[in-house]
Amino acid sequence: MPPFRLVWKNLLRHRTRALLTAASLAVAIFLLCVLRSLLVVLESGIKASASNRLIVQSSVSLFVYLPESYEAKLERIEGVERVVRWNWFGGYYQEPKNFFAQFATDVEDLFEVYPEIELVEGSQEDFFGDRRACVIGSEMARKFNMRVGDTMPVIGGLFPRTDGQPWDFRIAGIYHSVKPNVDNNTLFFHADFLQKALESGAANGPEGVGIFVLRLEPGADRVRVAETVDALFAGGPQRTQTTTEAEFQAQFVSMVGNVPFFVGSIGGGVLIAILLATLNTMLMAAREQTRDIGVLKALGFRDGTVFGLMLGQSMLLTGVGGMGGLLIALSSERFFAQLLGTAFPGYHIAAETVVEAVIATLLIGVLAGIVPALRARKLSVLTALRSVG
């Protein structure tokens, strides 16, 4: 084992250089944690998707609506247990920056088909019994300081009211989803309420249904049901594309571009840059310590000890920087969760991200230290003692 004190003191021989290298590594690991956490958020919806749900959408685009009449036909398909309508409402609260997701849906079916949605305040009876009622996610309630019984005015983006006023929803409940495929920043209200408003001329907007969510009977063949659905509507008036919930979520991720590749490229680039910077620091440190290495070897320290001394410096340097970055990422978790809000709901530093950051730190430490350590190991005593500076 190399004497730890010598490792530490050699590292601090140039305090400013060591500090700057460690700080740059801290920034890199912090960035890695944040970028990786964004990917985790994007992928969490896919991972948490239920296997017994299928999504039916227009084969043209998600923004092309399906006829209402499809609901009854879907309910008759063998293997389909329940059908829920989902309509994207596209509104906002008070001003556009307060954007969040709102869906007009079959509220009674919603809780049946999505058991992960649990009402933590208010009652289902109240929600089901009042067509103006809505339920909102726990995160959203906290963000806007809303309680059960409050009125939530939502300005309709896709479905504006003809009188120019906002839609006033009464909050009948606050839900919390225990799985990340349903985020806690969403408002759900009665699909019938929207439909009546459109029919009466109180609001404008596209008619039809955005997507149908099918819950399958236990043991039903997903592939066969999906094929049956698409075959049923192959003749129109709108052809359908039926996917699993995971495929549907993945489609959303890909709609914002190849985010995993983009984020991975940035993260990889940052790590390579910091590896080169740390390697440069270690090579300079090794050159400055050449004579010391000669002295140590002459005194009787073995090649392996000298190898450990150099590698130890690299590991310590990257360890301090990496742990610093990780601490910054963990301590800023709440801040970023609020900042990213509805864009990346459920932002958090996952345990796997922490493990990846630790592995990246160790890897940089080894890669930056191995070359100078091997050089030090091979260096002959005389060559080292004759070196200058």
Place this chain on the structure above:
Amino acid sequence: MAEAALIQLKDLTKTYTRGGETLRVLDQLALTMERGGFYALMGPSGSGKTTRLNLIGGIDRADHGEIRIGGIDLAHLNNAELARWRAASVGFVFQGFNLMPVLTALENVELQLLLTDLTRAQRREHASYALELVGLADRMHHKPGQLSGGQEKRVAIARAIVTDPTLILADEPTGDLDRKSAQAVLELLTKLNRELGKTILMVTHDPAAAEVARTIVHLDKGRLGRIETRSPAGAGG
């Protein structure tokens, strides 16, 4: 006989290649040095003084010939065994000061003891004693940059003796020092030889420094020259 042979060199040859030219720095050198002796190796630059010191200290290997120290043939030791042998048997006082600039005097001396089984407290005790012995009890916590050249050399000597080695190898121990500091270092080496019975092999250019040795070995162009045996006089005396 109280003084048995400690160092036996037989037929020692060493060549270096520099710039395409082969230099024979030691040429079939044979010499025996006694345990407890104080030897000064003298000769012009390039005569093979430092090379011989390095070969005896086990930090270089001969092309040909035999080096036997205390009955051990160094040629038969691998690098790890040689390192272990150096740590246990040899104390080096290098030509430059060669102290770790980031460590205090006490830590520099203690460094050598990291290769032993001593506890931290024991290491501190031994290192402190060695520094007291060289007259630096009040400079233990100073770093090399805060010491004078003479003090640095004395720290190097303390490091060389802290493991109580049989043999101390000193390469130009007074080379970078002023007269007063050089005198103090020579007195210290004499004391180590006389009072603690250390075998000392010192390379020097300085005839005045060589005066403190009991045997002066002259080298010229890699070959053994004159050997002067002197009566044990006091340092500088």
